[in-house]
Amino acid sequence: MEMTGSRALAQPQQIVWDALNNAEILKACIPGCEKFELTEPNTYAVGTAIKIGPVAARFQGKVTLTDIVAPSSYQLQFDAQGGVAGFGKGSSRVELKPAGAGCELHYTVSSTVGGKIAQLGQRLIDGAAKSLAEDFFRRFEEELQKRHPAAAQAPAAPATAEPASSGGLPTWVWVAIAAAVALGLVILR
Structure with missing residues (x-):
């Protein structure tokens, strides 16, 4: 799955950057997040519970930040296992740019999945990804x-996300963080 999006935020770039690098804030913002803990420099252990259609599972994984250019951008690498429900892995790029008194957050996510969750229809997965991204940003x-x-x-402008169908799991905003998203976003990855 490929997904891109952006979000106008009212806070200055440095405040947003600090929040995107705060494990406590990310844990509170990622839908279903049960754990977001720093385990070594720029590496986090993540645990989240999600449900997409008939498949519900707990995913355990790792998020690693690379290519860090504070306070502007970083790359996220993620890998998560959900037992029989499947797995997800991929990467996300998060960029912040000043915009007036606030800033603009841009993200791209690329992910792949396997297991039961990969058997769900792409339309259902894309819809869940968009919903999780919006929930993270809210x-x-x-x-x-x-x-x-x-x-x-x-008030900030709404997020825009454009999932492209390429067979994958929604990106769980570690992006948005994550993604997020991301961004975490937690968009199911």
Whole structure:
């Protein structure tokens, strides 16, 4: 699965960068996230519970940050196992650019999956990915506004995501983080 998106955020680039590198904030914002812990420099152990259609599972994995250019961008590599439900792996690129008093977050995600979850229809997977990304960004913006209310003068524009069908698991915003997404986003990866 390939997915790209962007989000206008009311907070300055440095505040958003700090939040995207805060394990506590990411754990609170990633849908279904049960664990997001730093295990070594730039490497996190992640655990999340998700449900896509009839498949529900707990995924355990690792997220590694590379190509870090603070406070502008980084690359995420992720690998997750969900037992009989399957596995997901891939990468995400997150970029922040100043935009007025706030900043713009851009992300790309590329992922592949195997197991039962890979047998779900692409339309269902794409829909779940978009929903998880939007949920991550909603939570992320709420957390930023709660922690930095003075910086949040104007409401942010909605996220845009364009999943492309290439057979994969939705990207779980570690992106968005993750993705996120990402970005984490947790978009199921």
